[in-house]
Amino acid sequence: MIKDNKLLTARIIDRIEESASFTVLGKAKELEKKGEKVIHLEIGEPDFAPPETAINSLLESLKRGETHYTTAQGIIELRKEIVKYEKWFRGIEITPEQVVITPGAKPMILFALLAAVNQGETVLYPDPGYLSYKSLISFMGAMPVPYRLDKNRNFAIDLDDLKSKIDRKTTCIIINSPSNPTGMIHSREELQEILRIAREHNMLIISDEVYSRIYFDGQKHLSIMNLTEDHSNIILIDAFSKTYAMTGFRLGYGVLPKELVGAVVKLIQNSFSCVPEFIQRAGITALREGEQFIAQMVEAFAERRNRMYEILQQVKGIKVPKPNAAFYFFPEIKVNIESAEYAEYLLNHYRVALLPGEAFGDNGSGHVRISFANSLENLIEAATRIAESIDKLQKERGLKV
Template sequence: MKFAERMNRLGTESAFEVFAKAKNLEAQGKNIIHLEIGQPDFKTPINICEAAFEAMKNGYTGYNPAVGIWEFRQAIAEHISETRRIEINPDEVIVTPGAKPIIFFALLALIDSGDEVIYPDPGFPIYESVINFVGAKAVPLPLREEVDFRFRIEDLVAAISDRTRLLIINSPQNPTGGFLTKEDLEAIANLARDRDFYILSDEIYSRLLYEGEHQSIISFPGMKERTILLDGHSKTYAMTGWRLGYGIFPKPLVEEMERLIINSNSCTCSFTQIAGIEALKGSQDSVIQMVAEFKRRRDAIVDGLNTIKGIHCRKPAGAFYVFPNVKQLPLSCGELADYLLEEAGVAVLSGTAFGKYGDGYLRLSYANSLENIQEALERIRIAVSKL
């Protein structure tokens, strides 16, 4: 079969591929500890599930407005206004099935072939994939271990050209767990205003921060007009399979987004949006407990990795990933990830799955029980000692 030429430019997310490979090994009877997949291992809080059942019983089962149910958009606007300390109106909020479509639709609406888009490397692989898909030039912004996986301002300045249309940032970050400081964001805001480009600020991990306070570029003067803020319920409320995300958009883009949605998924599921209101307005105890548990696991996995010869791991401030440096080991990071899966039954991702600057690193997700993390660390220690 002959495919459209554009399909050659569409990438993928290798977490799903490694997950499938690990599942295959499990089907053959092998015991696997999953540290590859990026989703909380907690159940969706029961008050959110109950709100969904109630909504279904009350008839929230049909189509609804393409950009989202007004009451949910209102709840999101209130939440973002409060957490980002800036006035957001409900008609600037767009609801999507998961946060991923915000990336896809924003680039489709904004970027022409020949435009340049700067994205973090290592970074969420979907950015580079979609930039290439829309025919733009993907310009990587290296994140550096020596500055806790932030970028160096001179690297950003060097990446900007007259064709730069968009900069994608992600804080707290996948895959490194790093986060951008107020000073970083200030520098970006100054450059965006001076050089006239937009920002896609991926804040899907905004609530999963263990030190400091989450800062958003949208709060900086003059930045609301040039920022698309992405957030959602997948990670914060353990709702990855519900598909519930949203974006805050500059007003002129809202109508364009609406047309893209009408032409593709029509709308986001009705009863999940009603449950999404309960998530934002109901008790936040489960989020607080989940974050405390993630922090405990982060400390355990970082400490454990740092006792293994040839592995060095910084302590990340957020998300639920660590990105240890494995450059001293005799295998490439891709070979090491394969070796750990086959030899030790521990599924991890190669740093190169997140871009060329991820070479020499692994990504481990600590969205798994402390007991499994300890067992995985022991298995890695034994496997590495045999190299």
């Protein structure tokens, strides 16, 4: 819009927030430009190269000339492969007609909301939770309402809080297990209760399961889809981003109730048209041949988690739950400092970049998110610096009561 000869951004842009990880990354990069070495614990992507066979498939596809528009819903070979994978991994029966391929999980979240939620309706989302939920809900014209994850119960869903937030306008709930930022998973009982509540109130469930393959201590993923054969009010979202360290490929998918598929395909046709075929071919190979890759990556993550946890749990001014999935710690900072101020302090004085908890919602305040997608050596060094910084702050400012 141009007003008084000045170009202004449209009001709709005010509904979305800048991603905190990119803001912190920007500050860290400025320090690096001045020649400082920063340890990056703020970024949410695996620091591994994607499976080589997936890269080769992409290159072969390009050489075959698969460089044109392709079907908006996604090539049938990939959708069929996802059907097989879902049967094998989650143990659910779906059809290729229910699968829609998108450039990563994020557009699928937006399109699911656009396809199923009306403007002015209310969508529940977790707090602390992945920061795009609130932005995307607001952006499409619905009302974002956070429900609390309980800090004192390993970030389990506070069901009383959740129930108190439901009214006539509530039509959808987003759940995310394993969770970013907490690294925790929801129990069978919690998921069962979500299913029951959603049915009672005619709500759609969007289940974001992008960390479904990164589990520790031999635990197995449980999807809300596993709890019922009636998937008519559930949208499952997963992606290749975290599972195969393929963040930059931009490849994800939704499993949708049949009634919503056409709507999402229309949105795709009118926006990004399709995911490039060579990317989808890489996805097929990842699904067929990526199990060893996942096992090795998860083993590396597990070792990092264990080593970092050993250091952090000894620090008096931090309360650190041991995450059982994903690649994040979400500890509480128990010294007298706001977590945003602490994140800044740590970057400025100790050259370690992490994210303040309030970036993930009001209920995240007092916490920080530490990503362990970095080398073991860097992580041990960073944990030592965090321990030193907390020690120093504790002496200067005392512990929170």
